[in-house]
Amino acid sequence: MKNAIQQDKSLKEFNTFGIEAIAKQYKKIEAEQDLKDLFDAGSFEGEFFVLGGGSNVLFTKDYDGLIVHIASKGKQHFIENDQVFVTAEGGEVWNDLVWYCIEHDFPGLENMALIPGTVGASPIQNIGAYGQELMHIFYSCRAFDTKTGEFVTFSNEDCQFSYRDSIFKRECKGRYIICSVTYKLDLFGQINISYGAIAAELAKRGIETPTIKDVAEVVSYIRVEKLPDPSTVGNAGSFFKNPIIPKSQFLGLEKQFPEIVHYTVDSEHEKLAAGWLIEQCGWKGKKVGEVAVWKNQALVLTNAGKATGNEIFALSSTIVDDVYTHFGVQLEREVNIL
Numbered sequence: 282m283k284n285a286i287q288q289d290k291s292l293k294e295f296n297t298f299g300i301e302a303i304a305k306q307y308k309k310i311e312a313e314q315d316l317k318d319l320f321d322a323g324s325f326e327g328e329f330f331v332l333g334g335g336s337n338v339l340f341t342k343d344y345d346g347l348i349v350h351i352a353s354k355g356k357q358h359f360i361e362n363d364q365v366f367v368t369a370e371g372g373e374v375w376n377d378l379v380w381y382c383i384e385h386d387f388p389g390l391e392n393m394a395l396i397p398g399t400v401g402a403s404p405i406q407n408i409g410a411y412g413q414e415l416m417h418i419f420y421s422c423r424a425f426d427t428k429t430g431e432f433v434t435f436s437n438e439d440c441q442f443s444y445r446d447s448i449f450k451r452e453c454k455g456r457y458i459i460c461s462v463t464y465k466l467d468l469f470g471q472i473n474i475s476y477g478a479i480a481a482e483l484a485k486r487g488i489e490t491p492t493i494k495d496v497a498e499v500v501s502y503i504r505v506e507k508l509p510d511p512s513t514v515g516n517a518g519s520f521f522k523n524p525i526i527p528k529s530q531f532l533g534l535e536k537q538f539p540e541i542v543h544y545t546v547d548s549e550h551e552k553l554a555a556g557w558l559i560e561q562c563g564w565k566g567k568k569v570g571e572v573a574v575w576k577n578q579a580l581v582l583t584n585a586g587k588a589t590g591n592e593i594f595a596l597s598s599t600i601v602d603d604v605y606t607h608f609g610v611q612l613e614r615e616v617n618i619l
Contacts, residue, residue: 295335295350297397299515300590302340304348311352313460316425325427330619331458333399336517338617341590351401356381366420368463371401383494389418389466392473394497395504397511397518401459405449407442411476411500416442420465424457445522445615472496478503507578515584520597521555522613534608555612556580562603572596594618
């Protein structure tokens with residue numbers, strides 16, 4: 282088998298927390314045939330985990346199975362009428378795809394600039410930021426079925442997208458490996474600057490009619506201001522989801538906490554800012570041992586030095602309990618815990 286399976290592989294450089302963990306087996310996937318080879322060798326019959334950019338995982342121990350590291354590269358597009366279909370391989374860095382679209386003047390991804398991770402992970406998480414979500418531009422993805430050894434195409438509807446969720450995190454969790462993703466963009470789509478921070482920064486720069494490049498640069502600036510750089514501070518971006526709660530529960534909280542930060546989802550549900558909830562509990566900027574809550578964004582937990590995955594998980598559990606005690610709201614982790 283080309284690029285044979287490696288034994289006892291360090292995963293420290295493959296996760297943005299910079300946690301040391303050893304994989305019993307490791308395989309770098311650079312082409313679809315690599316997946317077929319693994320299937321034919323019976324490698325998917327045991328324990329395995331699919332790793333992309335390592336920006337959404339916390340290792341709390343060594344991994345006693347096979348790490349399947351998606352590293353396939355490639356981007357292409359074609360235009361049909363007023364729409365463009367952009368296809369990228371699963372191992373492409375998400376931000377590289379964003380700038381590929383900007384350079385070709387294809388709108389739709391600019392609000393999601395600088396989101397960490399790879400293309401293959403984007404539909405699993407239904408990533409989103411600053412008023413844009415993947416589900417609004419996703420067209421289809423090609424995936425490998427580890428149960429049958431066949432390649433399958435999922436449409437937007439097939440993926441059953443919801444807030445930071447998809448079929449790949451529920452009933453299909455662990456079964457399919459996403460090989461490539463196709464996005465459907467409107468060549469004349471409207472630029473979205475509805476998010477307050479974007480509009481404010483554009484105004485500060487004196488930009489009245491922004492281009493998609495302007496929006497991407499502003500979004501990148503805002504993210505860098507709020508979030509630590511994983512190359513210097515170990516982190517996985519937002520550690521917690523923004524909780525969605527029933528409107529009735531929200532109205533009760535609003536009476537008690539009039540300043541609560543929230544966003545309307547629909548007539549029955551309200552989304553709360555998890556970072557605000559955590560900050561109100563006094564965690565922003567707080568350090569416990571080698572783990573810290575980021576000084577500029579309480580949603581982010583960081584490896585302040587030589588933290589273990591268990592230490593990071595323990596602090597996250599304390600925060601979850603604290604928020605529930607104060608607000609009666611249950612926080613969920615965004616990251617995969619292994």
